Amino acid sequence: MIKKVGIAVRYNGFTYLISEGFSNVFKNKKGTMISLITMICAMFMFGAAFAIGQNVNYVMEQVQASQGIEVFILNEATDEQTNTLESEIKKIDGVSTVTYKSKEQALESAKESFKEYPDAIAGYTEEYIFPASFIVMLTDLSKAEGVESTIATLENVKNIRSSNDTMNTLFKISNGIRIAIIVVFAGLLVIAMTIISNTIKLTVHARRKEISIMKYVGATNSFIRGPFLVEGIIIGFVAACITIALITIAYDYVVTGIESSDILQTMNITLLHYSEILRMVSVVYVVLGVGIGMFGSAFSMKKYLEV
Amino acid sequence: MIEFKNVTKVYTTGTEAVHDASFSIDKGEFAFLVGSSGSGKSTLIKLILKEEEANSGNIIINGKDITYLKPKRVPYLRRSMGVVFQDFRLLPDKTVYENVAFAMYIVKSTPKHIRRQVPYVLSQVGLSEKSKMYPNELSGGEQQRVALARALVNNPSMIIADEPTGNLDPDTAWDIMNLLDEINRRGTTVVMATHAKDIVNTMKKRVIQINKGIIVRDDKKGGYSSEV
Ligand SMILES: Nc1ncnc2c1ncn2[C@@H]1O[C@H](COP(=O)(O)OP(=O)(O)OP(=O)(O)O)[C@@H](O)[C@H]1O
Numbered sequence: 280m281i282k283k284v285g286i287a288v289r290y291n292g293f294t295y296l297i298s299e300g301f302s303n304v305f306k307n308k309k310g311t312m313i314s315l316i317t318m319i320c321a322m323f324m325f326g327a328a329f330a331i332g333q334n335v336n337y338v339m340e341q342v343q344a345s346q347g348i349e350v351f352i353l354n355e356a357t358d359e360q361t362n363t364l365e366s367e368i369k370k371i372d373g374v375s376t377v378t379y380k381s382k383e384q385a386l387e388s389a390k391e392s393f394k395e396y397p398d399a400i401a402g403y404t405e406e407y408i409f410p411a412s413f414i415v416m417l418t419d420l421s422k423a424e425g426v427e428s429t430i431a432t433l434e435n436v437k438n439i440r441s442s443n444d445t446m447n448t449l450f451k452i453s454n455g456i457r458i459a460i461i462v463v464f465a466g467l468l469v470i471a472m473t474i475i476s477n478t479i480k481l482t483v484h485a486r487r488k489e490i491s492i493m494k495y496v497g498a499t500n501s502f503i504r505g506p507f508l509v510e511g512i513i514i515g516f517v518a519a520c521i522t523i524a525l526i527t528i529a530y531d532y533v534v535t536g537i538e539s540s541d542i543l544q545t546m547n548i549t550l551l552h553y554s555e556i557l558r559m560v561s562v563v564y565v566v567l568g569v570g571i572g573m574f575g576s577a578f579s580m581k582k583y584l585e586v
Numbered sequence: 587m588i589e590f591k592n593v594t595k596v597y598t599t600g601t602e603a604v605h606d607a608s609f610s611i612d613k614g615e616f617a618f619l620v621g622s623s624g625s626g627k628s629t630l631i632k633l634i635l636k637e638e639e640a641n642s643g644n645i646i647i648n649g650k651d652i653t654y655l656k657p658k659r660v661p662y663l664r665r666s667m668g669v670v671f672q673d674f675r676l677l678p679d680k681t682v683y684e685n686v687a688f689a690m691y692i693v694k695s696t697p698k699h700i701r702r703q704v705p706y707v708l709s710q711v712g713l714s715e716k717s718k719m720y721p722n723e724l725s726g727g728e729q730q731r732v733a734l735a736r737a738l739v740n741n742p743s744m745i746i747a748d749e750p751t752g753n754l755d756p757d758t759a760w761d762i763m764n765l766l767d768e769i770n771r772r773g774t775t776v777v778m779a780t781h782a783k784d785i786v787n788t789m790k791k792r793v794i795q796i797n798k799g800i801i802v803r804d805d806k807k808g809g810y811s812s813e814v
C-alpha cells in the first residue's frame with residue numbers, strides 16, 4: 280500500500296483538488312487510457328478534416344488568383360475603344376495587371392487545347408470567331424466580385440469568365456469538406472464525451488463508498504465533484520497535448536510528401552505550413568479537451584450524489 | 587433538539603418502516619433506540635440525517651423544521667451532527683489523522699485550527715499514538731474510536747449512532763460506550779440505535795422502543811425491554 284503521509288496536514292483547496300484529481304487519474308489507469316485514446320482519435324480525425332479543409336481553401340485561392348478574370352471584347356469594338364476599355368479596367372480598385380489577348384492568340388491557344396482533335400476547329404481558321412480579351416489579374420481575391428461587377432458595366436464588354444470547371448469543382452469539394460468537418464466534429468464530440476463520462480463513472484463507482492462517507496460528514500456536492508472534474512480536465516488536457524504533437528508530426532510528413540509531387544510543383548501551388556494549422560487548431564483542442572473532460576465528468580456524477 | 591411529530595415513512599417498496607412516530611429528545615439527553623431487527627431504528631436515524639424523506643409529519647432539528655429542507659442545505663444540517671455507524675465507514679487510503687482532519691477540511695476550518703483540534707480529539711479517544719496508521723492496520727474498536735473522533739471533531743451538538751457497538755466484542759463495546767457517556771456528560775446529545783441489551787440495561791438512560799414502525803415505549807430510565 281502506498282502511503283501518503285502528511286497530505287492532510289497541508290490541506291488547502293487547491294492542493295486537495297489537484298492531488299485527488301491526479302490520484303483518480305492514476306487509480307483508474309485502464310479507464311484513463313481508454314479515454315485518452317478515444318479522445319486523441321477523435322481530435323486527430325477532427326484535426327485531419329480541418330487541415331484538409333483549410334488546405335483546399337488555400338489551394339482554391341491560389342488557383343483562383345493564378346487564373347484571373349477573362350474579359351471578352353465585342354468584335355465590333357475599334358482599337359481606340361479597346362484601349363479605353365483597357366485603361367478603365369486598370370483604374371478599378373483591386374486590379375493588378377491587364378494583358379491583351381488578340382483574336383489570333385485566342386485561336387492559337389484554342390488550337391493548342393484542341394490539338395488532339397484538329398477537325399473540331401478546322402473551319403474557324405479565317406473567321407476569327409474567337410474574340411479578343413483582356414486577362415485581368417487581381418491584387419486581392421476578396422475584391423474579385425467587385426471588380427467583376429464594375430467591368431460588367433463598362434462598354435464594349437462581351438462577357439466575363441471568372442470561374443472555370445476547376446474552380447467549381449474545388450468550390451464544391453471545399454463546401455463538402457466544410458460540411459463533413461461539422462458532421463465529424465459533432466459525432467466525435469458526442470463519442471468523446473460518452474467515453475470520458477463512462478471512465479469517470481468507473482472512478483466514481485469505485486469510490487462510491489468514499490463519496491457516501493463524505494456526504495455523511497457534511498460535504499457539499501460541489502466539494503465532492505471537484506476532484507472528478509479535475510480528473511476529466513487532466514485527461515482532456517493531456518489528450519489535447521498529445522494530439523497536437525501527433526498532428527504536427529503527421530501533417531508535416533504528409534504535406535512534405537504532397538508538395539514535392541510534380542502536379543503541385545508545375546502549378547506552383549503550396550500548402551499551408553503546419554504552424555498555421557496548429558495556430559488555428561491548438562486552442563480549439565485545449566478548449567475542447569478540457570470542456571469535454573469537464574462536462575463528461577459532470578454528467579457522470581449525478582447519480583452518485585443522492586445520498 | 588430533535589422532535590418528531592406524527593412522522594410516517596413508507597419506502598417506495600411499500601414497506602411502512604415508521605408509523606405516526608412522535609417523540610422529542612432534549613439537548614444534553616442520552617437516548618437509546620431499541621427494537622427487534624427490521625423494526626425501523628435505522629429508518630428513524632436516516633430521517634434525522636435527512637438521508638430519507640418522511641411521507642408525512644414534521645421533523646424539527648435544533649429548532650428548525652427540516653421536513654422540507656432543500657437538498658442543497660442537507661450538508662449543513664449534517665455538520666451539526668456527528669454520525670457513527672456499525673461498519674465504521676473510514677476512508678481506507680487516508681491515515682487516522684487524515685480521516686479526522688478531512689471532516690474539518692470539508693467544513694473549511696483553517697489549517698491552524700485543524701492542526702490543533704485533530705490531535706486533541708485523537709487524545710480524547712486514546713489514539714494519539716496511532717495517528718499515522720491506516721484503518722486496515724487498526725482493530726475494530728480502534729477504527730470505531732477513529733469514527734467517533736471524526737464525529738466529534740467539529741464540535742457537533744449531537745452524536746447520532748446506529749449500532750456503533752454492533753461489530754465489537756463486549757469489552758471493546760464498553761470502551762466505546764464509556765466514551766459516548768463521557769461525551770454526553772460534557773453536554774453533547776447522544777442518540778443511539780442498538781441491540782445490545784446489557785449495555786442498555788446497565789446504562790439506565792432513556793429508552794425509546796419501536797416495534798414494526800410504531801413507538802411502543804418511551805422510558806426516562808429504562809431497560810432494554812419492559813419485561814426485564
Ligand atoms: N431502502 C429501503 N427500501 C425499502 N425498504 C427498506 C429500506 N430500508 C429499510 N427498509 C425496510 O424498512 C423496515 C425497517 O428497516 P430498518 O433498517 O429501519 O430496521 P432496523 O430497526 O434498523 O433493523 P436492524 O436492527 O436489523 O438494523 C424493514 O422492513 C426494512 O426491510
Ligand SMILES: [Mg+2]
Pocket residue numbers: 627628629748
Ligand atoms: Mg438498522
